Amino acid sequence: MVTVAGAIVGAAVGGWTNDRFGRRFSILVADFLFFVGAVIMAAAPSPTLLIVGRVFVGLGVGMASMTSPLYISEASPAKVRGALVSTNGFLITGGQFLSSLINLAFTNVHGTWRWMLGIAALPALLQFILMLLLPESPRWLYRKRREAEAEAIMRKIYPAQEADKEIQALKDSIEAEIKEEGSSEKINITKLLKTKTVRRGLIAGVGLQIFQQFVGINTVMYYSPTIVQLAGFASNQTAVALSLVTSGLNAMGTIVSIYFIDRTGRKKLLIISLCGVILSLGVLSGVFHETTSHSPNVSKQETSHFSSYTCPDFSLATTNWDCMKCLKASSPDCGFCASGTNKLFPGACLISNNTVKDLCHSEGRLWYTRGCPSRYGWLALIGLALYIIFFSPGMGTAPWIVNSEIYPLRFRGVCGGIAATANWISNLIVAQSFLSLTQSIGTSWTFFIFGVISVVALFFVLVFVPETKGLPIEEVEKMLEQRDVHFAFWKKQAGESEKKANTNV
16 A cells, blocks of 8 residues: 555645646656656565555656646636546546556566566656647646746637637636735645635535545455455456456446536536445445345355364354354454355355365365355446446546636645545545455445445535536636535526626627
């Protein structure tokens, strides 16, 4: 988890570098850090240097995670801004799927892990070179009094009839900002919280980033092979293959986001996404409850067949055992060798090690250490697939899009850094606690907790998250300034649509 820890620091520092040195500079630094980290990992002669390399990669990932959406958002026309930021998400999820395939390709190559880690340096190097050919964010340039450069870039981005209007809106926004706050560049937490638009933006932005993790997405992605085994599929190869499917579904869901984000809007997509996530988590919780409460019994006759390897705790037991009770034995760890006739019939509870595993397999039996045989395992796979399908188009991409457009220009970098840092801290907490939760309260209750958090997230989106579809970034700030937080807060006021229509005539 040192990579995630590095990402936390990278996101926090990235907020400062974005406002101080620019979006383009921050992406170049992130690429450099990632490249160095990948090279160090590939060449590492010791575990210590391998950890150092992972820290560098984490720093680069954290900085890029908040900078890339911001850069794309500020350099995009409002009508396609959401789709372009979603494309960034697709390239990330598509890259995760591609990296899994690449890892499989290198499985039988000499020095496997070095190739797997080292090849990651190539995309970082390619992006670094390409970023040298791209301009800085025009909005950051304008804020730094480099108006001529900013206007030249904006005239390339927007059609001729829209460029002057966008430039004037940006100019008015910055002049009002400077008039209200003064020309001082110093930013502190007190100033952030005292500024109404920033405070409201942070509530929505940071809240979305925290909920994105606490509804369980990275638990599903990190531990999908484990979840598949918990559902009763014993084969490691099957579990890894099915986890590849989840990566593919995640990438496909992001394509859906690209199409719908600027048509249905951020808020509607978030609501639909969370409703689907709640349904999926309910299915997963129910399936795992059924799996654990109706697992096959342990047979003394079947176990005596492997008498030399009988689980010590089972030998001392005075009550009937089932598969789940066998897997919870811990002195030493034990596994369940399913019946050779039918995996749902009573099986054997044995010491868990590679020798016993191979012995079990040699008789054509299945070996379970994380989950038990179940006739409902396929339902868990459906729940897992539904979760990914509903999560990725909404909760997967919308939090990054909203955070890239919701803050006033002067605070955009540091606020985006705060939100991204919250995301990575939440990521670390959920990833570190998932397996402990499944061991202490069970997989069913763990997914139930994620479901309850998803319900809270749904109400949060309804109350606090703005609809920014099609709005120029400067207009988002005005919306935050003028309205109060309640259920109707994010709805358009009467006549607002007409006013906007008239200004576009």
